[in-house]
Amino acid sequence: MDDAARPDDGTAPAYAARPAHIGEAEWRARVDLAACYRLAGRHGWDDLIYTHVSLRLPGRDDAFLINPFGLAFAEISASNLLVVDTRGQVIDGTGRRANPSGFAIHGAVHRARSDAHCVIHLHTTAGIAVSALAEGLLPLSQHALRFWHDIAYHDYQGLALGAQEQAQLVAELGDHRAMILRNHGTLTCGRTVAEAYVLMHTLEKACAIQLAALAAAQGGGGLHVPPAEVLERSHAQLTADSEPEGALEWPALLRGLLREDPGFAR
Known part of the structure; x- marks a missing residue:
């Protein structure tokens, strides 16, 4: 069944018609990635044209979808995504431009982690502010408890990300699904x-809540941190399901985006 003809049962969105030269699995991947860009842009998570979301091409270990260099998140659509290799070089024959240096972090994580099909790296105000705090992410909210003792840190070493730093970054990431890049x-x-x-939505909200709480505490209020046993139990509860997170939320997000900003799916 063509994606455009899929029935809408209220849980799964109907995808846009698929171009004939793109296979079904790749088109679905493109639609999901374009939706992620548009949603991130609507949250204000973009940084002009300088951050990225990358996705491994279905069935490939050497090819990835990423945004064309120079387009804002709000301009990304399923059809204008680039295909790049492990070095961030465009290999889709279109002659368009990618940002190889911007893919350096993404490529390192993709190469090191076979389960890291999608990598999001952002420069949000809240995220950078928390990354600049010596204590990092604090367990001040239920959102933050998702990452209690379950988030990696990488110290800032400058703009360039060479082979040695890439190796260091992925070693620090380990099997975590989230990382705070200090001052970055x-x-x-x-x-x-x-x-x-x-x-990322959970992490970004945890960072924003922390900054608000710290600001309020400057006015004379104290900070309350739950007991250690509560932190451990809550994190275990929040991560008990072995299935990928987001499975329930994503169809609802796509349905909303199709109503309000359907250009991503073309």
Whole structure:
């Protein structure tokens, strides 16, 4: 059945018609990735044209979808995404431009983690602010508890990300699905676009809540941190499901985006 003809049962959105030269699995991947870009842009998570979301091409370990260099998140659509190799070089024959240096972090994570199909790296105000705090992410909210003792850190070493730093970054990431890059930003990786997006949404909200709480505490109020046993139990509860996070949220997000900003799916 063509994607455009799929019935809408209220849980799954109807995808746009698929171009004949693109296979069904790749088109679905493109639609999901374009939706992620548009949703991120609507949240104000973009940084002009300088951050990225990448996705491994279905069935390939050496090819990835990413945004064309120079387009804003709000301009990304399923059909204008680029295909790049492990070095961030465009291999789709279109002659369009990617940002190889912007793909350096993404490529390192994709190469090191076979389960990291989607990688999101952002420079949000809240994320960078928390990354600049010596204590990093604090367990001040239920959102933050998703990452209690379950988030990696990487110290800032400058603009260039050479082979040595790439190796260091992926070693620090380990099997975590989220990382705070000190004085730089945040990163999440997921088995699906939905998982990477929902993890970033949770992390971004945790950072914003922390900044608000710290600001309020400056006015004379104290901060309350739950007991250690509560932190451990809550994190275990929040991560008990072994299935990729975001499976329930993603169809609803796509339905909303199709109503309000359908250009992503063309």
